[in-house]
Amino acid sequence: MARGGLGEWAHSLVSNLREVDFDIFALVGEGDKPVWERLPNEHSVTIVPLTGSNYKRTVTPRGKHSENLALFLQGVLKSKAMDFATIITPKSRVPFSKRWLFSRDYWRSILEVYRETNHDGPFTEYFWTILGLHAVIIDTLNAFYRLPRADVYHALSAGFAGFIGSMAKAVYGTPLVLTEQGLYLRERENELKRLKVSEWYRQQVLSFSESVVKTSYRYANVVVPPCHSHKYVGKQYGLDLNKVRVINNGINCNHFVPAPARNGHIPIVGCFARVVPVKDIEILIRAARIVCQTHNVYFIVAGEIQDPQYYQECERLVKELGLSDCFRFRGHLDSLTGLHEVDIFTLSSYSEGVPYALLEAMSCGLPAVCTAVGGIPEIIREDTGFTVPPKQPEALAAKICELLDNKELRGRMGRRARDVAITEYTVDMMGRNFLNLYRELSDGRQH
Amino acid sequence: MGASIKTRRIKQPIIEHGPAVKEALQFTLPSVIMTVSSILVFGLLDGFTPEQTNHFLVILFLAIIPSLLGTSAFQIVIYRIIDENRQTWSGAARRSLLMGFAFSLLFSAALSAVVYTFRQFLGLSLADFIYFAVLLLLSSMVWTMMAAFWAARRFFYPVVVFTIGYLSVLAITYGAHSLDAGYTITGYTLGMALLLVIMLGAAIKAFGKDQAEGTLQGRLSPIYWIAHNISLVAFSTLYLLVIFLDKIIVWVYQGIVADTGLLITGAYTIGGFLGLIPLFSLVATLYFGAATRHIVEKRYEGSLSEIKERSALYLRMYWRSLYWVLAVWAALFLLVAVTVYFLLPDALIFRTTVTVSVGSLFLVLILHNSQFLTTFGRGRISAISMLIVVLFEMATIPFVSLDVWYAAAGFLAGTMIGYLISQGYTWYLSTDFEFHIYRYAARFAGLAWK
Numbered sequence: 016m017a018r019g020g021l022g023e024w025a026h027s028l029v030s031n032l033r034e035v036d037f038d039i040f041a042l043v044g045e046g047d048k049p050v051w052e053r054l055p056n057e058h059s060v061t062i063v064p065l066t067g068s069n070y071k072r073t074v075t076p077r078g079k080h081s082e083n084l085a086l087f088l089q090g091v092l093k094s095k096a097m098d099f100a101t102i103i104t105p106k107s108r109v110p111f112s113k114r115w116l117f118s119r120d121y122w123r124s125i126l127e128v129y130r131e132t133n134h135d136g137p138f139t140e141y142f143w144t145i146l147g148l149h150a151v152i153i154d155t156l157n158a159f160y161r162l163p164r165a166d167v168y169h170a171l172s173a174g175f176a177g178f179i180g181s182m183a184k185a186v187y188g189t190p191l192v193l194t195e196q197g198l199y200l201r202e203r204e205n206e207l208k209r210l211k212v213s214e215w216y217r218q219q220v221l222s223f224s225e226s227v228v229k230t231s232y233r234y235a236n237v238v239v240p241p242c243h244s245h246k247y248v249g250k251q252y253g254l255d256l257n258k259v260r261v262i263n264n265g266i267n268c269n270h271f272v273p274a275p276a277r278n279g280h281i282p283i284v285g286c287f288a289r290v291v292p293v294k295d296i297e298i299l300i301r302a303a304r305i306v307c308q309t310h311n312v313y314f315i316v317a318g319e320i321q322d323p324q325y326y327q328e329c330e331r332l333v334k335e336l337g338l339s340d341c342f343r344f345r346g347h348l349d350s351l352t353g354l355h356e357v358d359i360f361t362l363s364s365y366s367e368g369v370p371y372a373l374l375e376a377m378s379c380g381l382p383a384v385c386t387a388v389g390g391i392p393e394i395i396r397e398d399t400g401f402t403v404p405p406k407q408p409e410a411l412a413a414k415i416c417e418l419l420d421n422k423e424l425r426g427r428m429g430r431r432a433r434d435v436a437i438t439e440y441t442v443d444m445m446g447r448n449f450l451n452l453y454r455e456l457s458d459g460r461q462h
Numbered sequence: 463m464g465a466s467i468k469t470r471r472i473k474q475p476i477i478e479h480g481p482a483v484k485e486a487l488q489f490t491l492p493s494v495i496m497t498v499s500s501i502l503v504f505g506l507l508d509g510f511t512p513e514q515t516n517h518f519l520v521i522l523f524l525a526i527i528p529s530l531l532g533t534s535a536f537q538i539v540i541y542r543i544i545d546e547n548r549q550t551w552s553g554a555a556r557r558s559l560l561m562g563f564a565f566s567l568l569f570s571a572a573l574s575a576v577v578y579t580f581r582q583f584l585g586l587s588l589a590d591f592i593y594f595a596v597l598l599l600l601s602s603m604v605w606t607m608m609a610a611f612w613a614a615r616r617f618f619y620p621v622v623v624f625t626i627g628y629l630s631v632l633a634i635t636y637g638a639h640s641l642d643a644g645y646t647i648t649g650y651t652l653g654m655a656l657l658l659v660i661m662l663g664a665a666i667k668a669f670g671k672d673q674a675e676g677t678l679q680g681r682l683s684p685i686y687w688i689a690h691n692i693s694l695v696a697f698s699t700l701y702l703l704v705i706f707l708d709k710i711i712v713w714v715y716q717g718i719v720a721d722t723g724l725l726i727t728g729a730y731t732i733g734g735f736l737g738l739i740p741l742f743s744l745v746a747t748l749y750f751g752a753a754t755r756h757i758v759e760k761r762y763e764g765s766l767s768e769i770k771e772r773s774a775l776y777l778r779m780y781w782r783s784l785y786w787v788l789a790v791w792a793a794l795f796l797l798v799a800v801t802v803y804f805l806l807p808d809a810l811i812f813r814t815t816v817t818v819s820v821g822s823l824f825l826v827l828i829l830h831n832s833q834f835l836t837t838f839g840r841g842r843i844s845a846i847s848m849l850i851v852v853l854f855e856m857a858t859i860p861f862v863s864l865d866v867w868y869a870a871a872g873f874l875a876g877t878m879i880g881y882l883i884s885q886g887y888t889w890y891l892s893t894d895f896e897f898h899i900y901r902y903a904a905r906f907a908g909l910a911w912k
Binding site for chain 1: 762763764765766769894897900901903904905907
């Protein structure tokens, strides 16, 4: 649903696999609406709110079923991978009633965990936190009942998407592919760092997230990270490396072509990223200050403002550092048009997978200066750009300055970047790889 | 797994018995004085013929009973508005009083219009009707003000000002009666008007603009508060109704038989009201509510063990105050029964007194449990208990022609059944106290869940 790397990747995959029928199943937050046009091979699009769905018929688990569900939810709080077989069978056709969360079985189960983990803390905070997390799990379990049947399920994250895909695998035996463009747990950790919450609350949410991720890894037939670095992170959470198959992201290199040569203009450094904390734009702003002290240059950030509060913080920093004349937020721009305006591509994120924006920039023949996170070091070679440690504006500024001072270097790196893009990161290659994978799984060759 | 939350140990509440007893007595005292002095003064009205006595009482009860019933819902509104605006309670009290007065005016006008059409059946002359309408309005406004004083915890005014004021009413009534029996109702009406003026003066003092001020934050719509407290509104209205319903049934029956509209005087009325005296064992219930208020307010605070400690203390207080209810009731019952037996040698009076007294025990126990049940959001159980009493009382209508005592029996049977229901539910909730208080909170939060 969201306009970002993952949404773009998914849209790109579906539009390039016209021989495959896709049923899109989107778990959304409140108010989210589709932003991409519907494609001819999208057989159906089901949009399910992650919380607050109402169902005409529900069942309140009782007896053994109730006990099993209580144990299942206990496991969520203990960072364990879940086993759906105890709570859902192929015959189950009716969602759970969330009123079961008022039952004695549920109460006893959360008391047990409270005593095991937090016997002296404020009970009410514990109760509401756990109730909230479990209500989300119940909503997600129930969302499964709206999942269309398929030959292969493809979950785009190890979070709730992977969770529902895992249920489908457990109940129907349908193979599950799990792609991880970003690292779900790492993103939750970073989100929680920004929130003013107690350490206990942070730990609970992380345990919950860990449980969801471990479950996805457990049930997935194949896990497809976009880069090798992700698989080692996943291993910490029980990912079996034998399930891993790295498939490079791909872009349309025939569309993302280098801009015509331009001379005599003030160079522009472009960051193409959503304005959200994970993109760490504050570091870029601080780097821009250093660069602007010695160079006549513009900085732009082209990307949807998805976190207004974070955007306000960035704007305040720009004003504070006196960069209002040379640092601009341009909002969402057409990628090609935007990339043709800039001379250097940059990303200052503290967490990434394989950013589409980087691949597009390389395809457009732009040198890149990016933080060495996620799969970026695997993409940016020595002769296509520079990587710098995250959270270090001085290092970022230094490399940007190096490129600004050497036009010939920029040109050489840009041409080499284009070569890398068209030989390793085309959408056709990505599509072929996924098509082969789907065929393998649906033919039953992979177990 | 998990860091534990650092928490300071919460100082566990102790029960402050003194203030709780004081508050309970403050609440009860006006009713006790009003009842005792009314019995004494009305007993002294010897210038009346039996017909005049009945006529006087018809006008009185026709005004007082509906005013109590009619304003009971609005009293809840007043409590809620003032509770919601604790920081600016005087402004909230003034606003809610103005709304209450407006409601009293509308209610009195509407009911007066209805009574006017039944004037002849009730045997009321135009002058009687005017007295009735004025008394209805005055009483409604007085009860409205009492609610505001209680809600704002300005106990001095209902305890002292109202008590003294009401004694003045009785003094003026007696004085008027001494001049001429025909002036009695005039005296009572003037007395009530004076009481209203005194109370208004007290309200201006208590809720004047030099008290806590500020913008009212909470909701002020009476319809909103009634809709969100429908169980409590039903309970308080039905509670008042059950006290009078058996008597009203007998009055109507006797009036039909005697062809005099309502016939209030008689053995059943004496026994029926004397039998309510043990209702003052309510003082122990009020003590329970006052003593455990801070426990209830803090019931969700702290660790689980602290919550359990607090719950255990609450339950101990519940049982202790229950014993006090029984003790006070027994003492009052003995007092009333012995007094009636020796001083009012009438079999019907005695039977009725004893029956209504026993029924009043169950009624007080229903009230006692209603405080407990409200903690769990189960106010409707109390309302249902009261409704059962009403239904049992109404079921005696075909039988009062055989013996008017059956009306009292209906009251007793209804309160007994109502009590069993409320006690059963109370016991059920107390067996797993913490589970139920959190279940209530979760249900309240998950209202939209299916």
